[in-house]
Amino acid sequence: MKDKHTFAICAYKESPYLERVIEALMKQTVQSNIIMCTSTPCDYISNMAEKYNIPLYVRDGASDIRDDWNFAYDQAKTQFVTIAHQDDEYHEEYASNLKAMIEKYNGDFLMFYTGYKPIKDGQVVTDINCRIRRFLRCPMKVKAFNRVRWIKKLTLSMGNSICCPAATYNKEQLGNSMFTSDMKFNIDWDTFYKLAGLKGRFAYVDKTLTYYRVHDGATSKEFIDNSGRVVEDTAMFEKFWPGWVARLIMVFYKKAYNTYK
Numbered sequence: 001m002k003d004k005h006t007f008a009i010c011a012y013k014e015s016p017y018l019e020r021v022i023e024a025l026m027k028q029t030v031q032s033n034i035i036m037c038t039s040t041p042c043d044y045i046s047n048m049a050e051k052y053n054i055p056l057y058v059r060d061g062a063s064d065i066r067d068d069w070n071f072a073y074d075q076a077k078t079q080f081v082t083i084a085h086q087d088d089e090y091h092e093e094y095a096s097n098l099k100a101m102i103e104k105y106n107g108d109f110l111m112f113y114t115g116y117k118p119i120k121d122g123q124v125v126t127d128i129n130c131r132i133r134r135f136l137r138c139p140m141k142v143k144a145f146n147r148v149r150w151i152k153k154l155t156l157s158m159g160n161s162i163c164c165p166a167a168t169y170n171k172e173q174l175g176n177s178m179f180t181s182d183m184k185f186n187i188d189w190d191t192f193y194k195l196a197g198l199k200g201r202f203a204y205v206d207k208t209l210t211y212y213r214v215h216d217g218a219t220s221k222e223f224i225d226n227s228g229r230v231v232e233d234t235a236m237f238e239k240f241w242p243g244w245v246a247r248l249i250m251v252f253y254k255k256a257y258n259t260y261k
Helices: 018-026 043-051 065-075 094-105 128-141 149-154 187-196 219-225 228-240 243-260
Strands: 005-011 033-038 056-058 080-085 111-120 168-170 202-214
Touching (some): 033 065, 065 187, 094 202
Parallel strands (some): 005 033
């Protein structure tokens, strides 16, 4: 897989969870390339990269989610790249499932992704949000559906049903610097919406192979606290629905924010 796939870790300042994600990627049953990228260089990040013999790439300029993701994505020299977040973790069979999908479709898909669950207080948990989003993803399990544009969009129309670190992108089909959204928080959801409108397949594995960490320093919690997420979530729903429907959905969708409380 090293000639096909790269995990590009986005490192930011001195995250106490960075080593956990590195170890999770090193323990994959099928080995991929691993690189680390940052716009906040420091001894902590450099030492981690040196300890695990991981190439480190430093981006000049102020930290910005879209620019940082594009930089990490562009540094990968393989056809497939996963943007690995420093706070999150991966099941040891993530890469092997990706390999199976590459073989199944002969690499002909825009994006690969898996199921996911949150980690709260060090424990993997299942909440109502996980169940709803898994239900929304169900059509993507059907080969006849997972390349149909309106069905791909349908799976995103009631909320972001894809976890960003669970996604692997096909650079041969998407080109460089593929994150073009102007949003600050919903860059991932807006990007998935864009990809759903393109010709091509979403390759989905209905297994929990990715885990996102819920903690006080998480970007999601920051945007909930400053109301930025409400604004951007509403804007995303308005891409699918009339304004009054979007506002009605938001009445219920905001309950999902309780994950970070």
